[in-house]
Amino acid sequence: MESPARRTVIRMTRRLLVCGLSCLLLAAAGCGNGQRAADARAAHGEAGSTRGAPVAPTLAASRDARGTVRFCTGKDFSGAYTKAIERFNARYGGQGLEARLVELPISTDEQRRQTILRLQMRSAECDVFQADPTWIAEFSRQRWLMDMTAYVRTRADEFIGSTLAPFHYDGRYWGVPQFTGAGLLFRRTDQVPTAPSTWQEAYREAAAHEGLAYQGAAYEGLTVNFLEIAYAAGGRVLSDDGRRAVLDSPANLRALRFMVDGVESGAALRAVTTYLEEPTRFAFEAGRATLMRNWPYAYPLAAKAPAVRGRFAVSPLPAFEGGQRAGVLGGNGPVLSSYSGNPRAGMLLIDHLTSPRTIEENMAVHFLPSVLHASYESPAVRRAVPFAGTIKQAIEQARPRPVSPVYPEITQAIHDNVNAALSGRISAEDALEQAQRQIEEALNRF
Numbered sequence: 129m130e131s132p133a134r135r136t137v138i139r140m141t142r143r144l145l146v147c148g149l150s151c152l153l154l155a156a157a158g159c160g161n162g163q164r165a166a167d168a169r170a171a172h173g174e175a176g177s178t179r180g181a182p183v184a185p186t187l188a189a190s191r192d193a194r195g196t197v198r199f200c201t202g203k204d205f206s207g208a209y210t211k212a213i214e215r216f217n218a219r220y221g222g223q224g225l226e227a228r229l230v231e232l233p234i235s236t237d238e239q240r241r242q243t244i245l246r247l248q249m250r251s252a253e254c255d256v257f258q259a260d261p262t263w264i265a266e267f268s269r270q271r272w273l274m275d276m277t278a279y280v281r282t283r284a285d286e287f288i289g290s291t292l293a294p295f296h297y298d299g300r301y302w303g304v305p306q307f308t309g310a311g312l313l314f315r316r317t318d319q320v321p322t323a324p325s326t327w328q329e330a331y332r333e334a335a336a337h338e339g340l341a342y343q344g345a346a347y348e349g350l351t352v353n354f355l356e357i358a359y360a361a362g363g364r365v366l367s368d369d370g371r372r373a374v375l376d377s378p379a380n381l382r383a384l385r386f387m388v389d390g391v392e393s394g395a396a397l398r399a400v401t402t403y404l405e406e407p408t409r410f411a412f413e414a415g416r417a418t419l420m421r422n423w424p425y426a427y428p429l430a431a432k433a434p435a436v437r438g439r440f441a442v443s444p445l446p447a448f449e450g451g452q453r454a455g456v457l458g459g460n461g462p463v464l465s466s467y468s469g470n471p472r473a474g475m476l477l478i479d480h481l482t483s484p485r486t487i488e489e490n491m492a493v494h495f496l497p498s499v500l501h502a503s504y505e506s507p508a509v510r511r512a513v514p515f516a517g518t519i520k521q522a523i524e525q526a527r528p529r530p531v532s533p534v535y536p537e538i539t540q541a542i543h544d545n546v547n548a549a550l551s552g553r554i555s556a557e558d559a560l561e562q563a564q565r566q567i568e569e570a571l572n573r574f
Contacts (some may be wrong), residue, residue: 261294455526
């Protein structure tokens with residue numbers, strides 16, 4: 129008969145598996161493809177402006193809200209949203225306020241499509257949406273979101289600074305981060321005892337052993353993987369005002385040449401050009417890779433894999449020689465629809481979803497990395513996530529993906545052309561030149 133302690137471990141392992149994969153989907157949200165870029169162009173229509181967007185009610189004015197508030201999000205595999213809604217209803221039910229969870233499809237593309245459809249129809253079905261940060265510029269420019277600047281500024285000191293950046297566009301905040309993610313470097317400690325301090329050192333170690341695995345297929349994951357190294361090398365994608373493409377630069381060329389050389393030399397597994405997150409994890413767990421770039425969700429899963437159990441460690445992503453440390457943020461957070469029929473109740477729900485208690489529970493119980501400084505000091509979080517400090521460091525050094533209304537087209541230009549270079553179909557120079565031209569064309573349409 130299983131002991132109570134063993135049953136607890138089994139339940140936690142299952143929960144971490146499901147919630148970790150859910151966190152993966154959130155962190156990698158925004159997967160771009162041709163259809164999605166076409167949807168973006170259709171949604172934009174004529175160039176919009178955030179001027180005239182409705183302003184969210186204050187929290188003080190919302191305290192006595194009544195009625196129903198609907199929260200639309202992807203499938204709640206972890207149970208984190210369901211639990212938060214239950215606590216919200218227990219707290220506010222006495223004043224006649226109830227929250228309801230509306231689950232949209234698991235696919236990020238389809239979730240985004242259904243969200244846009246509701247907003248274009250000015251539907252009041254969803255008061256609050258759970259949004260990928262890459263949607264913020266596009267949605268706010270269409271005036272689909274309420275301006276939440278005043279609320280966010282009252283709480284800004286609570287948040288890790290980098291996590292607020294993706295929700296900031298045109299000088300204002302359009303949502304609140306709820307959980308986040310940043311890439312980590314996993315290493316076999318029996319082969320690489322100490323964490324590499326630079327990407328160049330990491331590739332040398334990988335070449336001397338079983339190689340490096342990362343997400344190199346032509347999808348959103350490759351955009352993130354490329355930008356992690358490009359940002360560290362001093363590269364950018366857009367100008368400070370977001371209106372010009374600056375991808376075709378010496379810094380970005382150094383980063384891409386470095387990655388191409390890594391595949392050609394065998395330092396990176398040649399199969400990375402086909403890898404998403406899970407194939408990357410499988411290669412590392414099977415002992416076919418010495419180093420792995422992946423999201424935090426992979427840690428509890430690798431800890432059970434016989435080939436690497438007890439013989440691996442994680443660290444924040446390293447610096448690029450002559451550059452700095454960097455990373456790219458994942459995650460998501462709630463936004464308030466301009467067409468909400470109950471915006472005061474929506475404000476209470478957003479405040480509840482992003483409260484210290486909810487966010488701490490999300491990390492300690494559901495393994496969803498916190499956006500709040502205080503969570504990382506919590507004994508419950510430290511017990512549940514022994515490498516929480518490493519996650520926080522990775523988040524602090526990370527930056528958002530380009531904040532632009534045409535982000536779907538930007539990411540497609542990056543991952544398609546970078547993948548072509550990694551696969552040897554075009555040169556690094558041609559890849560950046562072509563991606564630059566495609567991004568410029570997209571920017572000229574809004």
